[in-house]
Amino acid sequence: MNARPQKKRRAFTLIEVILAVAILALLGGAVASILQGSVASATALTEVSNRQSQIQCFIQLLNSTFRNLGSETLFIAQKNPIVDQSNLFLMFNNSHQLFLWHRDQSKFPAKVLTAWPSEKGVLSIGILEYNRYFKLTTTTESSFSATGWVHKIELLGDIKSLSWRFWNQATKKWSDDWRNPTQRPNGVELTLLLAESKVPSIHFFWIPPIQIQNLNFQNPTPIPPSTPSTAPTPPEPAP
Amino acid sequence: MTPSKNSKGIVLLELILALTIFSLVIVALARSLQSAVEAATVQQQEQVIQEQMRSLLEWVRIDPKDPERIKSVELENKVKLTPTFLPLKLQNKKGIELENLYTLKVEAVIPTPTTNLTRSIQITVYVP
Numbered sequence: 001m002n003a004r005p006q007k008k009r010r011a012f013t014l015i016e017v018i019l020a021v022a023i024l025a026l027l028g029g030a031v032a033s034i035l036q037g038s039v040a041s042a043t044a045l046t047e048v049s050n051r052q053s054q055i056q057c058f059i060q061l062l063n064s065t066f067r068n069l070g071s072e073t074l075f076i077a078q079k080n081p082i083v084d085q086s087n088l089f090l091m092f093n094n095s096h097q098l099f100l101w102h103r104d105q106s107k108f109p110a111k112v113l114t115a116w117p118s119e120k121g122v123l124s125i126g127i128l129e130y131n132r133y134f135k136l137t138t139t140t141e142s143s144f145s146a147t148g149w150v151h152k153i154e155l156l157g158d159i160k161s162l163s164w165r166f167w168n169q170a171t172k173k174w175s176d177d178w179r180n181p182t183q184r185p186n187g188v189e190l191t192l193l194l195a196e197s198k199v200p201s202i203h204f205f206w207i208p209p210i211q212i213q214n215l216n217f218q219n220p221t222p223i224p225p226s227t228p229s230t231a232p233t234p235p236e237p238a239p
Numbered sequence: 240m241t242p243s244k245n246s247k248g249i250v251l252l253e254l255i256l257a258l259t260i261f262s263l264v265i266v267a268l269a270r271s272l273q274s275a276v277e278a279a280t281v282q283q284q285e286q287v288i289q290e291q292m293r294s295l296l297e298w299v300r301i302d303p304k305d306p307e308r309i310k311s312v313e314l315e316n317k318v319k320l321t322p323t324f325l326p327l328k329l330q331n332k333k334g335i336e337l338e339n340l341y342t343l344k345v346e347a348v349i350p351t352p353t354t355n356l357t358r359s360i361q362i363t364v365y366v367p
């Protein structure tokens with residue numbers, strides 16, 4: 001072997017290596033912390049954004065529902081006397097066109113918008129679909145009866161608390177319920193306090209002033225109700 | 240492969256230079272990600288404000304001639320919502336001016352560190 005040794009070739013010294021590793025660690029640490037912060041904020045934002053989208057969808061659904069209440073739809077809102085005094089039942093009679101789903105809506109003429117406790121200890125709000133019309137007994141002190149809901153559809157979960165108010169423009173007063181199906185409230189206000197929020201959000205929905213035309217409906221052929229699991233029990237018929 | 244004659248190790252200066260360039264690129268990427276996150280946050284806040292504008296618009300819509308309703312509302316973060324209710328001048332084909340038509344508008348002024356953003360929604364209402 002006749003290898004010619006290089007003149008100035010030498011290895012790193014220990015000091016150089018330690019210095020390089022120290023600089024690498026410092027730079028790596030700085031970059032990692034910046035990246036971690038960015039990724040964490042992006043992840044948090046994605047979660048909040050998804051949640052916000054759910055809320056927006058729910059609010060838009062309510063908005064279109066109240067805005068498009070037809071003249072044939074009867075609307076009352078009253079407390080459920082059995083399950084929870086603070087939990088309102090918003091009842092829509094003859095409401096085939098409301099809360100449109102993929103199923104045949106003509107089989108579900110009555111719906112209740114209400115909240116129920118979920119497994120996490122918070123509330124969920126959604127729709128109970130009935131295959132029968134509610135029997136509204138009087139015009140001033142209404143009550144309803146139905147054999148039981150057929151479908152329960154959750155629209156929004158993780159709610160700490162919620163409350164409804166109904167605006168009557170004639171009296172210029174708010175009321176906590178709405179018991180007269182021959183009239184409509186002029187607006188509905190929903191106050192939502194979400195599980196991850198400290199400040200309640202208030203949403204107002206305008207309702208078109210329409211003269212109610214028909215209070216008497218005929219029930220269609222009933223569909224056998226599915227077994228209710230965790231939904232609130234509807235009130236019994238008024239004696 | 241034949242080793243080049245001038246083959247030598249990486250000197251410390253080269254190593255530091257490479258690492259610096261690498262970290263500069265990473266920092267630039269992280270900053271762009273952060274600015275995207277900030278932009279998304281602002282957009283999300285705008286969505287919330289949009290919903291509050293809609294609520295106010297619907298509240299005023301019930302009785303827009305009530306002066307109590309045509310009042311500015313200040314939200315969190317100094318966001319100000321201002322409703323306006325102005326007559327709308329429209330004519331039909333015969334040149335007759337249509338009456339009782341109004342434009343109901345809600346404008347939001349959103350303060351940001353650089354400038355004030357303005358957003359608005361409006362509807363045309365018939366108020367006899």
